[in-house]
Amino acid sequence: MHVLIVDDNEIDIITTSSFVQKAEMNLFVADSATKALEIISNRETTPEIIVVDWMMPDVNGLELCQKIRALNLAVTPYIIMVTSNSLGQIEQKALDVGADDFIEKPIHGAVFIARLRVGARIVEMQKKLLSLAHTDELTGLLNRRAAIKACKAHIVRLSRADMPLSHCLIISDIDFFKSINDTYGHQIGDRVLVDVAKRMRNSIRPFETAARFGGEEFLIYCEATEEEAELILSRMLKAISSSPYIYNDLSLNVTMSFGGVVISKHDTQHNINDFIKKADNLLYEVKNNGRNNYKVVPFSSV
Numbered sequence: 001m002h003v004l005i006v007d008d009n010e011i012d013i014i015t016t017s018s019f020v021q022k023a024e025m026n027l028f029v030a031d032s033a034t035k036a037l038e039i040i041s042n043r044e045t046t047p048e049i050i051v052v053d054w055m056m057p058d059v060n061g062l063e064l065c066q067k068i069r070a071l072n073l074a075v076t077p078y079i080i081m082v083t084s085n086s087l088g089q090i091e092q093k094a095l096d097v098g099a100d101d102f103i104e105k106p107i108h109g110a111v112f113i114a115r116l117r118v119g120a121r122i123v124e125m126q127k128k129l130l131s132l133a134h135t136d137e138l139t140g141l142l143n144r145r146a147a148i149k150a151c152k153a154h155i156v157r158l159s160r161a162d163m164p165l166s167h168c169l170i171i172s173d174i175d176f177f178k179s180i181n182d183t184y185g186h187q188i189g190d191r192v193l194v195d196v197a198k199r200m201r202n203s204i205r206p207f208e209t210a211a212r213f214g215g216e217e218f219l220i221y222c223e224a225t226e227e228e229a230e231l232i233l234s235r236m237l238k239a240i241s242s243s244p245y246i247y248n249d250l251s252l253n254v255t256m257s258f259g260g261v262v263i264s265k266h267d268t269q270h271n272i273n274d275f276i277k278k279a280d281n282l283l284y285e286v287k288n289n290g291r292n293n294y295k296v297v298p299f300s301s302v
């Protein structure tokens with residue numbers, strides 16, 4: 001759990017920091033709201049709990065709280081507002097602008113640590129819910145909604161890239177999957193889906209996106225030139241079909257078809273659905289031409 005203390009008073013920082021360390025949480029400190037926003041915006045250090053002092057010279061705790069909430073962070077941080085001013089209205093204002101808790105100075109160490117733990121429990125719960133909402137239960141890959149969100153973020157990154165860069169969006173589909181279900185039953189079909197997902201995941205790098213996009217349809221999104229995309233796809237094609245899928249006495253051969261588009265910076269004004277549709281069209285070309293193959297082309301040429 002990362003905790004950020006935002007306070008302009010050195011003595012108060014020392015006291016609060018010692019409680020955070022006692023709670024065995026990772027500590028970040030900012031002596032102004034500006035510095036706090038820098039730390040919060042950095043993905044490496046985004047804190048999960050933020051302890052904000054009300055009285056600060058540049059931007060006060062109340063405004064900082066509003067600014068943090070406006071950032072719409074992936075995981076909503078738990079904000080504890082701290083003040084020496086005990087007027088009831090202040091507490092209400094703090095909670096109204098988005099603080100989750102309110103503590104009056106002088107801070108009582110044991111109570112403060114207990115409140116940090118409340119924050120930690122709420123953040124953990126939020127992360128669990130997010131993970132459930134983003135994960136395909138059967139394969140453990142991202143689900144369709146999370147895949148689209150991840151692709152949109154990759155496309156924004158590509159649109160802002162300084163150097164020439166390209167990405168590749170791939171839609172793939174297991175060949176004749178219905179006949180696997182019909183012949184061996186739905187349970188075996190499910191096991192094939194799980195193993196296909198594993199083989200796909202293992203053929204790309206950890207930071208690249210792999211998702212179950214529909215029933216037996218998957219989406220892959222990676223950084224790649226056209227040549228690299230060819231290599232990735234031939235590796236994936238091989239990974240899926242080079243060895244049989246063994247379930248007790250059953251040995252199944254599975255193949256897959258793939259359609260991919262290479263997206264350059266100048267394509268990024270297009271909508272994610274345009275890329276998916278083109279990749280899907282290429283996939284169906286492959287299906288119509290006999291399956292167990294791939295086709296990848298630059299988006300602008302399709």
Ligand SMILES: Nc1nc2c(ncn2[C@@H]2O[C@H](COP(=O)(O)OP(=O)(O)OP(=O)(O)O)[C@@H](O)[C@H]2O)c(=O)[nH]1
Nearest residue numbers: 173174175176177178179181186189190215216287
């Ligand atoms: N076991 C299992 N089957 C599923 C799941 N989701 C979808 N399916 C099945 O996937 C099959 C898809 O069949 P089709 O769309 O006809 O495609 P196909 O047989 O793979 O044929 P081609 O794509 O043309 O090669 C259907 O039988 C669905 O019931 C799932 O979660 N588990």
